[in-house]
Amino acid sequence: MIRVLITDDDALVRAGLALMLGGASTLEVVGEAGNGREAVERVRAGGVDIVLMDLRMPVMDGIDATTALRDLPEPPKVLVLTTFDADDYVVRALAAGADGFLLKDTPPAQIVDAVEKVVAGEPMLSPSITQQLIRQVTDGSGDDRSAEASRLVETLTERELEVALAVGQGRSNAEIAETLFMSLATVKAHISHLFTKLGAANRVQVAITMHDAGLL
Structure with missing residues (x-):
């Protein structure tokens, strides 16, 4: 099972993602975080393979959280959830070490597939987006x-x-x-x-x- 931590400051988004991912046979939602600091603390406690990371959050945003996670001895994968694919925040998050990004309106099945691929080491960026970044x-x-x-x-x-x-x-x-x-x-x-x-x-x-x- 792939252990997933959902990080978003919107409780409704977290609930929706948890419900969506909870139905996948390969995934287990092991926790939720309302900001980047909570996400880093939860990952430090162990048992997280991948973090679904929102970018704009209070206390600590997704970019700083990604940087902090990458500094850990055994960092999890980080998959950014965003509204705009060419957002400067996305560029900075990927430069900080995020493993890819998904638009928030991505269909559920594709989100599950993306999580599985990122954990397996596959990129979640198209060639055109890679060059743009x-x-x-x-x-x-x-x-x-x-x-x-x-x-x-x-x-x-x-x-x-x-x-x-x-x-x-x-x-x-x-x-x-x-x-x-x-x-x-x-x-x-x-x-x-x-x-x-x-x-x-x-x-x-x-x-x-x-x-x-x-x-x-």
Whole structure:
């Protein structure tokens, strides 16, 4: 069972999501939080695999909460719930380490599918959205940032670089496996190595590094 924490300052939204997700055989709603601080405290208590994270909340917003969660020894996945797909808050949350985002009006079955995919390590961003986010995050980045990205890229093996570029293009694990003639397990292993070597928390940050290094 995938253990889900629902974080939203609207009690009705939390109740609706809990009812919706509670009917899925693969998911278990283990708690709710009304703001980011409550979410971080609940995750620290243990037993959470993924946080559905609203962005605009009192006390601590979703961006600061995502940052705090990423600093934990064993951080959960974070799936942002938002109203607007090109919102600056979404960009900042993904740059902070969120694993993807969903619009709040996404059909229930697709939300369940998204939760399962994110926990399995799949991206929840279309290639076009990935490129849009990269442009916004890296706009005006300087020489120091480019030099650091190039240094990090030099630590990658040839195969890891191929996978990193595919990730930067917004491809899913299955698409990478098919294109580079790898098994899914091998792709996942390479992506895990990329996160470590590049100091990345998610696929968007891998893509940003590739962009800063002049490879995308």
